[in-house]
Amino acid sequence: MTAPSPVLKITIRLYCGEEIAMGPGKADLLDAIAREGSISAAGRAMAMSYRRSWLLVDAMNRCWREPLVATRPGGAKSGGAEVTAFGRAVLENYRALQAMTDDVRASPCWAQLSDAILPAAREHQ
Amino acid sequence: MTAPSPVLKITIRLYCGEEIAMGPGKADLLDAIAREGSISAAGRAMAMSYRRSWLLVDAMNRCWREPLVATRPGGAKSGGAEVTAFGRAVLENYRALQAMTDDVRASPCWAQLSDAILPAAREHQ
Numbered sequence: 001m002t003a004p005s006p007v008l009k010i011t012i013r014l015y016c017g018e019e020i021a022m023g024p025g026k027a028d029l030l031d032a033i034a035r036e037g038s039i040s041a042a043g044r045a046m047a048m049s050y051r052r053s054w055l056l057v058d059a060m061n062r063c064w065r066e067p068l069v070a071t072r073p074g075g076a077k078s079g080g081a082e083v084t085a086f087g088r089a090v091l092e093n094y095r096a097l098q099a100m101t102d103d104v105r106a107s108p109c110w111a112q113l114s115d116a117i118l119p120a121a122r123e124h125q
Numbered sequence: 126m127t128a129p130s131p132v133l134k135i136t137i138r139l140y141c142g143e144e145i146a147m148g149p150g151k152a153d154l155l156d157a158i159a160r161e162g163s164i165s166a167a168g169r170a171m172a173m174s175y176r177r178s179w180l181l182v183d184a185m186n187r188c189w190r191e192p193l194v195a196t197r198p199g200g201a202k203s204g205g206a207e208v209t210a211f212g213r214a215v216l217e218n219y220r221a222l223q224a225m226t227d228d229v230r231a232s233p234c235w236a237q238l239s240d241a242i243l244p245a246a247r248e249h250q
Contacts (some may be wrong), residue, residue, distance in 0.1 A: 007140040008222075012229070014238060015132040019246045022238070062247040090241060093234040097133075100232060104137070104225045109218040113139060113147070116215060121144045122187040 006117035008110055010101045012094070021063035022094050026056050030091050033057075033069060034083045042081075057081075064090065131242035133235055135226045137219070146188035147219050151181050155216050158182075158194060159208045167206075182206075189215065 013023040020026065032042035043053030061067040068087030072080045083091070104110060138148040145151065157167035168178030186192040193212030197205045208216070229235060 004142055006146065009136075009138045009140065010226070011134075011136040011138070013134045013136070014242060015134065016242045016244075016246050017129055021131065021242050021246075058249065059246070062249070063243060065241050065243060086241075090238065093238050096234045097229050097232065097238075100229045100234075101135070101226060104222050107222065107225060109221040109225075113215065113218050113222075116190050116211075117139060117141045117146050118188060118190060119141075121141050121146075121184070124183065124187070 004119070006114045008105055008114070010098075010104060012097050012101070014094070016063035019059055019063055021060065022090065026060055027091060027094050027098075029053060029056050030060075030068060030083050030087060033081055034088075037080045037082065039069070039071070039081045060087075129244070131239045133230055133239070135223075135229060137222050137226070139219070141188035144184055144188055146185065147215065151185055152216060152219050152223075154178060154181050155185075155193060155208050155212060158206055159213075162205045162207065164194070164196070164206045185212075 011024060014021045029042055029046060029048075032045050033039060036042045036045055039053050039057055040050050043050050046053070057069045061069060064086070066086040067084055068090055069081055070084050072082070136149060139146045154167055154171060154173075157170050158164060161167045161170055164178050164182055165175050168175050171178070182194045186194060189211070191211040192209055193215055194206055195209050197207070
């Protein structure tokens with residue numbers, strides 16, 4: 001078994017005041033809603049409670065000029081949900097921002113840092 | 126009073142296994158230690174408890190091939206501390222990664238997203 005390699009994580013969050021209008025979890029949830037066709041199925045696919053997935057959708061729908069997710073008749077839980085055209089455009093732009101950070105991972109600075117990080121942290125002295 | 130503008134936050138974290146070897150808080154703490162000359166004064170300058178600042182230094186010193194912070198005789202609390210040459214090199218490379226993300230803020234994708242975020246979130250319906 002080899003020690004895990006150092007990892008670089010770049011997180012992009014867009015704020016509307018104190019609320020996170022878009023971030024990695026919300027973007028993945030939008031993808032899951034588009035794929036699964038409902039908020040509850042999307043939440044399940046992400047191992048997230050229905051309450052949690054609903055709160056994320058609620059925050060997204062309050063932060064943008066138009067809703068990103070539309071629910072269909074039958075109620076939010078039993079009926080389906082879909083990502084709106086507006087939501088798909090937001091998601092596409094957010095993914096484009098994420099893709100722009102790929103050059104950071106390819107940079108000599110990260111290569112140097114990666115070499116200087118231990119394979120595993122030392123124990124407390 | 127005008128509504129706050131949408132904000133884009135890009136966070137870069139370097140991991141050594143489960144531990145964060147470097148991130149925004151640790152980088153700012155290194156800068157404060159270099160400026161203040163001790164862990165306790167750096168913590169105070171960042172409105173952080175001594176315990177918290179010591180834990181961040183301890184994590185950094187366990188994650189990298191060499192310590193980033195060296196304490197001088199007199200004990201970690203009463204004696205001084207300084208950022209090592211190795212620590213300064215790590216900090217410089219980390220700041221370089223952060224600077225590489227400036228083009229994300231200048232991108233048309235962020236301009237479009239920024240325009241689509243409301244000045245303030247709507248109330249819950």
